[in-house]
Amino acid sequence: MTLKSAYTGRELLAILSARQLKDGQVVFAGVGIPLLAATLAQRLHCPGLTILFEGGVIGALIEPGKLPPSTNDQRCTQRANMVLGSAEVLLLLQRGYVDVGFMGGAQIDQYGNLNSSFIGDPKKPKTRLPGTGGGNDISSLTNMIVAMQHEKRRFVEHVDFVTSPGWLRGRDTRRESGLLAGGMFRIVTDLAVFGFDEETRRMKPLALNPGVTRDQVQDNTGFKLEFTHDTGVTEPPTEHELSLLRTLDPERLFIA
Numbered sequence: 001m002t003l004k005s006a007y008t009g010r011e012l013l014a015i016l017s018a019r020q021l022k023d024g025q026v027v028f029a030g031v032g033i034p035l036l037a038a039t040l041a042q043r044l045h046c047p048g049l050t051i052l053f054e055g056g057v058i059g060a061l062i063e064p065g066k067l068p069p070s071t072n073d074q075r076c077t078q079r080a081n082m083v084l085g086s087a088e089v090l091l092l093l094q095r096g097y098v099d100v101g102f103m104g105g106a107q108i109d110q111y112g113n114l115n116s117s118f119i120g121d122p123k124k125p126k127t128r129l130p131g132t133g134g135g136n137d138i139s140s141l142t143n144m145i146v147a148m149q150h151e152k153r154r155f156v157e158h159v160d161f162v163t164s165p166g167w168l169r170g171r172d173t174r175r176e177s178g179l180l181a182g183g184m185f186r187i188v189t190d191l192a193v194f195g196f197d198e199e200t201r202r203m204k205p206l207a208l209n210p211g212v213t214r215d216q217v218q219d220n221t222g223f224k225l226e227f228t229h230d231t232g233v234t235e236p237p238t239e240h241e242l243s244l245l246r247t248l249d250p251e252r253l254f255i256a
Helices: 009-018 033-044 086-094 135-141 214-219 239-248
Strands: 026-029 050-052 100-103 118-121 124-128 143-147 183-188 192-196 203-208
Touching (some): 009 183, 009 239, 033 239, 086 135, 203 214
Parallel strands (some): 100 143
Antiparallel strands (some): 183 192
């Protein structure tokens, strides 16, 4: 079995997401792939990475096989630097102490706005989603990384509701709306890694994942993508990355 066929899409998602983080950063991580990726980065190349949870934990160090299903799970407090209330942790965002926000979403648009509230007509939605939690605070005040599965129904031209702001309507509209800090930095999917154009603030492909074509990415996106000559290809997961990832999630709760 080749390495390419030996990893799942969610394993690829977690590893590519972990590569976006840098040592010394403070990251506000959501549960699931964002937490798994942050924990992986902490053990691979970011020993000085500080992980924050909405539940109040600062400096979490997650034990292998004990990934918490919630940011309020007491396993988050294991060997943590400090445990505060949720309000105090969110105040750290306002004070500028957090570098990166890291979460997923149900729906995202061309400017990186996230929807985790509802799908469809607000008066009679087809699907109700969990809502914002701290998502609006995080995306309003940090540089955001989003990890999510790449599907046309998720990547839409305009989200049904802006739960967590990205670049709003593009160009300078985020700043004009009063959001002076942060913005969408990277979108990582099982098909590609995306950034945002410095002028228009539209989503743009930076690198396609191994074996993925431009047509495949476009066919799974609900808005027009602009590919350039320098759109690259991501490096496939290494054996070391996969081994460590599977040690962190031996029951494959998040990477199956």
